[in-house]
Amino acid sequence: MKRIGIAFVVKILGTTGFVFSFLLVAAAQEAKVGCPALCDRDWAEGCTPNDTPPVSDFWAGPGVTDVTFLAFGDAQTSSGPANKNMLNARALNAADTVLSWTETSFGVNAPVGRVRGVIMAGDISNDGRDGRYMTEDNIAEFTDVYGLCGNAILKYPIFEGYGNHDYFTYDHLMYRLFLAHPVADSVSQRNPYRAGLVETAPGADGHYSWEWDNIHFVQLNLAPSDLVPAMNVAGARNPRQALRFLRQDLAKHVAGTNKRVVIVTHYGFYNSWDFDGWWTYSEANAYHDVIKYYDVIAHLHGHAHSTGFYHWRGIPVFNLGSPFYNAADSNPDGRGHFSVFRITDDFLYAGDAGWNPADPENDIVFPGKWYAKIPLHDRGVSQAIVCNPPPDRVRAGDRLELVAPEGSAFLWERNGEPLFDIPPRIAGVESRTLVINPVRESDSGLFTVGYDNGSGSKILVKSEPLLLRVQPGALPVSNLWTIAGLVLLLAVAGTCPRYTSH
Template identity: 30%
Template sequence: MPGTLSRRQFAASAAAAVSFPALLRADAPKAAGDAVAFFLVGDTHFLANKEDAAKLDERSAAVTSRLVDVLNKLPGTEIPKEAGGGTVLAPRGVIHAGDCIDTGDKANVKMQETEWAAFRDAYGLTGTDGKLKVPVYEVHGNHDSPRGDGLAVKKIVERNKTRPGVENVSKSGVHYSWDWGGVHFVNLGIVVGQAADPARKRRYAPLGSLDFLVGDLKEKVGTSGKPVVVTHHVDMLRYAQPLPVEDKKAEGMEWDPADVRGFHDALKGYTVAAILYGHTHARNVFRWDGSNTAARDGIPTFNVDNSSHFSGKQQAFFYFEIRGDGLIVREYHTGDAWETGAWTPQTWTAPVAPAKK
């Protein structure tokens, strides 16, 4: 789009302009109680061989396999002091922020079938049926199915019927929610929408995710004050633009600004511990107040880097602990496509505070 930064440019400029420790308190409380621990990965982009679509691309096969090895080996290991110290707890599962496969936005169904089969074999579903030793909770991204009618979305719908712990599933079968401990998780697909007004075409099909979010929070959280974690694929800041936005311009955007506004409004009054997403292939951490710039006050938001993309060596994922009324997040990264890996010498912490009335 003319005059608009690319997702990578935007993430890079936002990260450069804002220091995360200034946005989330470094003195977040370390409350007692059982922690809810989990990993967040994204943009794994399983890629089939273009010359022989029945096989996985060698680069993709190597990096995606090594990532799962790392996820399996980390629990129980020590975290260095510069990354906050402690031990990696047994994770409840892995949340995947989308773009599980690479060619779901293209016409080669055979490549998609090979890619999804490789994703399924690596991540399984329950922690007992794939290489990954814990359950996985994925959303779909634009490389999985931008209009929500491709193979990957159909597979997610089927998986949601037997996914461990799921308590609520949307009418479309795509969006779903569950609880880990006292924390409520909602997975909302590629973007969150569609607001009733304006009723224009959306570039990426929201598949009723906004209505599902509103209903799910009302039914499953209500006035309990239970912390909420929301996952979707596309980044918000570029599209959190002042309304109204001209129809033709909005229809070219990945996320309609009216839907971004509706998403933020839907979260008001709830204790949102974190928003999680991928898509940008760059780490970005900030607070979101509904505007198009990182804020000093707002919802803690975590944009995970690509975790096993075939085209590069730099990859990363997040490790989360939500303990009592505090959140602590660490990043594990590689510069050689997971032949080795290390903790980023930084932590991100925040209180999980009740929403303001």
């Protein structure tokens, strides 16, 4: 019995010692200067905050803006084809040698060149792991392919953000024990080595801003929000005070200047996707309240794995594309996609580029699924919508006509969301005249119309907003007779003698 008891005690002590040792090792990993995911890597080799760009002739002269950059979303390492990011980097590297703006019919006879860098709109990884505790290393693939300052396969500096997949949300004791979200944290750990930043968020928040010529760029990572969602895992999908950072950053670096602004997040503004459980309309409204007094010329996002262009509250929004060439639902053409941008003093040019996984360095369709030419000087000179009846005289039950300024390719919106024909009551959402008959009190809101004003742009400019407040409708005749009867009754009652007691 003594031998069995001693053996049992030794076994227990041995197990306890092993667990204690494992915890010590885990704690040591967590204590590595706050960067267990990145301390032992050479991803920052040759990178300093004062790096010069890889091309020397970016500057077009004093007071002149001419900025070209590439952008995509959802690198999402360890998901999809293993070679997708390698192929994507090769295609990005080839953009300045095989792509030309001439192909876009913009009237710009020039190649795509002088690329400043590459923007990545969230989802660095698929699972939020960084190799600790013998788990898969999602960061290694990203840093090995994209580097930081043009020091890996990608030849350009990269300005990445984290997305919803970059929070660790799985059942793993050692990640949960230390509340670890190392991939999301990695952005803040890389920021001190990133060139040209003008502002960085505190701690592990990871938000940052930089400037190319007169354009102020803000990387807000997951979403432009401060609202922390209720999740089963602490810290998951926490936007880490992104909206607060944006408010302070714009006030410090943009207010009182003529700078234009480009904002980058992972989430976008698709009703059937982004607002379907990822973030909310109220968060988006709070974001709009912060930016509405600034010259925001573009919002870039990922998340949907697809590519596209649309407006949200008058702001051009670009869904940047992704390397997921095998995803038939988002990229049915079997190509990976990124977006190409050029911003000058007068225009924002943008187009989708789709690369063939069999030959990503030569077979790049540009422009692909969409392209845009947005006049920047005329953005503040919009024309009014004509309302019949006048907007202060519209009552429920009326026939309402809204007439857009002269142009073509009309698209009506209410409260920043596209309208749809609902026959026979709502008609003409893609024509110059929008008819709502009968109009209802619930139709009240802020109406705008996007349209081609004949400037040669394929993109829609925005009208001045029209605020419509539909008043209650006139009472039916039967109700009027009822009211008249009551008035008459009260009048007669008022002539009756008043009896008093003596």
